[in-house]
Structure formats: structure tokens, C-alpha cells
Amino acid sequence: MRAVVQAGYGDPADVLAVRAVPTPAVGDDEVRVRVRAASVHPDVWHVVTGLPWVLRLMGSGVRRPTPPIPGTDLAGEVESVGARVTRFRPGDEVFGETITGMQWRNGAAYAEYVTVAQDALAEKPAKVTFAQAATVPTAGLITWQNLPDLGLRGAGQRVLVNGAGGGVGAMAIQLARSSGAHVTAVDHTRKLDLLRTLGADRVVDHTTDDITDRDGEFDLVFDVVGNRPFAAYRRVLATGGIYVLIGHDHFGTHGRRWLGSIPRMFGLMARSTVDRRLPRPPFAAPDRRESMGRFHGLLADGTLDPVVDRTFPLDQVPDALALLAAGRALGRIVITP
Numbered sequence: 001m002r003a004v005v006q007a008g009y010g011d012p013a014d015v016l017a018v019r020a021v022p023t024p025a026v027g028d029d030e031v032r033v034r035v036r037a038a039s040v041h042p043d044v045w046h047v048v049t050g051l052p053w054v055l056r057l058m059g060s061g062v063r064r065p066t067p068p069i070p071g072t073d074l075a076g077e078v079e080s081v082g083a084r085v086t087r088f089r090p091g092d093e094v095f096g097e098t099i100t101g102m103q104w105r106n107g108a109a110y111a112e113y114v115t116v117a118q119d120a121l122a123e124k125p126a127k128v129t130f131a132q133a134a135t136v137p138t139a140g141l142i143t144w145q146n147l148p149d150l151g152l153r154g155a156g157q158r159v160l161v162n163g164a165g166g167g168v169g170a171m172a173i174q175l176a177r178s179s180g181a182h183v184t185a186v187d188h189t190r191k192l193d194l195l196r197t198l199g200a201d202r203v204v205d206h207t208t209d210d211i212t213d214r215d216g217e218f219d220l221v222f223d224v225v226g227n228r229p230f231a232a233y234r235r236v237l238a239t240g241g242i243y244v245l246i247g248h249d250h251f252g253t254h255g256r257r258w259l260g261s262i263p264r265m266f267g268l269m270a271r272s273t274v275d276r277r278l279p280r281p282p283f284a285a286p287d288r289r290e291s292m293g294r295f296h297g298l299l300a301d302g303t304l305d306p307v308v309d310r311t312f313p314l315d316q317v318p319d320a321l322a323l324l325a326a327g328r329a330l331g332r333i334v335i336t337p
């Protein structure tokens, strides 16, 4: 089969090439999927470039990544199933994520075929395309794990999503709106129409307006970009309001080269034991099968309606990663092998 193979860490244009590789054998609990779409997201960029350096010690691979094929989130058709697979059969249309646990690892999805544990897949709802479905798993899990249950906090919660035009922010807007929240979405000028399409009640252009220059407006600040310290948001939090940092290294330009935004995340975690505005971070990973089932439901009922900007063939993965890092995409970027 054809696959994108990564020779080492570095500039995507230097380290990635399409090669002929053996089609992966299917294990007893696995499904082999003919990949129709695989999404491009910041964690793929991190593993291809090897930044921050610490990811190499966290399971990605010290000298070069293992496996050597990037990509984690996919949608496609079941081609064959292992002996113990009961939930799927050849021809089923599915979507899912090839890795579990640590996010900074290659998952071999940028290929014509990939094998996936059956519990990491769900049926693709007929109303969404392969490309749309492939954008959901990683961004969905990050959002679902970190977005507080707004329903428990009462109707009309005022939510601020900073960095709302990316994969996680877009998902946060749609999930918060479905809980009845009033959503203010912040991103670059060129993304404001996208934010409105996603359902934001109010949009703010971060190039002209400082969102932290207000008093007590928000019950939740969901900060994907983390371009300001927590202290800058204290003023905009209403009484009882909470601040959630997702953490974005801005493709190596903002985080530390060795440790990225990890020190900052640990600092907030430590503070969350004494500051009620910082929720305790979720330590347990969500159950994969249950999460995928939930995403199936949210796509099927239209709560999530992912916006895809562009698709690229396998041999243009470096261009796709460059577009992601440049921040020019209006919606998600998808590889179509």
C-alpha cells in the first residue's frame, strides 16, 4: 500500500515521503480500514517536527518516531476484521482514532490502510462525510475531557472560547451552544464568519480587541491558545466562574523548545488545589468506546457539524501541515489517501 513515511524529526517537507509499505496485518481485536480521510491537527505537527523535545521521551521514539507513519484520526470503510471482532464487518463506514493514551505519537493513519482496535471506532453517521467524521476524535476527546458540564451549572452560562476557530475551539462552541450557553468566540479577523457559522453568539477579533479588558463577564473561560497568563483572565471571570487552559504551543513559537507548555500546565494543576477558579484536571482517560459512541450521536443529531476547509492527497501532507501551522485554514484540513 502507499503511505506517508517519516524518516526522522524535522521540517515536514524534509522528513516525509510517500512510499510503498506492507499493508498492516489485522490482529484478533482489530479492524483493517480502507482510509478515506485522515485529519491534520497540531499533535500530528508536533510528532513530525519532534517539538517540544520531551515528546521523544514520552513514547514517540527517541531518534525517530515509531511507527513511522503519521496521522491518528481517520474515517473509512472496513476492509477486514480480526477473529474476535463482533461490532463491525467489511463494508461498514467507520471513524475513529488509531492511538490511545499519550497523544504525541504517530498513529499510521496517513496511509491507504490502517488497523484500529474495534473499541476505538464507531459507525460513521450517514449525514456526515468521511472528511467531516475524520476531524472529530482527537479534538473531540480534548474538548469533552476539559469542557465542564455546563448543564450542571444552569441555563444561560456565559462562555468565552479563546482560539475558537481551530479544531478544539470549534467543537467547544458547538458543545457549549447545545448546552444552552451564550458563547463569545475569539479568533483572528479572517475566522469571524466561520465562528458565526459554528454558532457563536458573539465574535471578537483578537487583532483589534482585548477580551481581557472587561469586568466579570464570563462563567467559563475555555482558553485553547493560552496566549495570556491566568492572571489576565481573573477580571473577566464572573463570581464562581472557572478558567480552563487547553494549552497550545503555536507550532513551536510560544512554548518552550524542550518542554512546551507542560510546565505551565503543571503550575495550574498545582494551583487548582487551592483556587476554585481552576478545575481539577481530568486524570482518567475517557473510555474510548463510550466516547466514540457519544461522537457518533453528536454527529448524527447535528450537534457537531464539522467544517472542512481543504483536502490534500497523501503526497501533499507537508503542504497540509504548512497550511495548518500558518493558521490560514477556515475549518479543518484533511488528507484523502
Ligand SMILES: NC(=O)c1ccc[n+]([C@@H]2O[C@H](COP(=O)([O-])OP(=O)(O)OC[C@H]3O[C@@H](n4cnc5c(N)ncnc54)[C@H](OP(=O)(O)O)[C@@H]3O)[C@@H](O)[C@H]2O)c1
Binding pocket: 041, 042, 043, 103, 139, 142, 146, 162, 163, 164, 165, 166, 167, 168, 169, 186, 187, 188, 191, 206, 224, 225, 227, 245, 246, 247, 248, 249, 250, 326, 327, 328
Ligand atoms: N489539554 C489537553 O488535554 C490537550 C491534549 C492534547 C492536545 N492539546 C493541545 O490542544 C491544542 C489543540 O488546539 P486546536 O486543534 O484547536 O489548534 P488549532 O486548530 O491550531 O486552533 C487554534 C486557534 O487559535 C487561534 N489563535 C492563535 N492566536 C490567537 C490569539 N492570540 N487569540 C485568539 N485566537 C488565537 C488560531 O488562529 P490562527 O490559526 O490564525 O493562528 C486558531 O484558530 C494543541 O496545541 C494540542 O497540542 C491539549
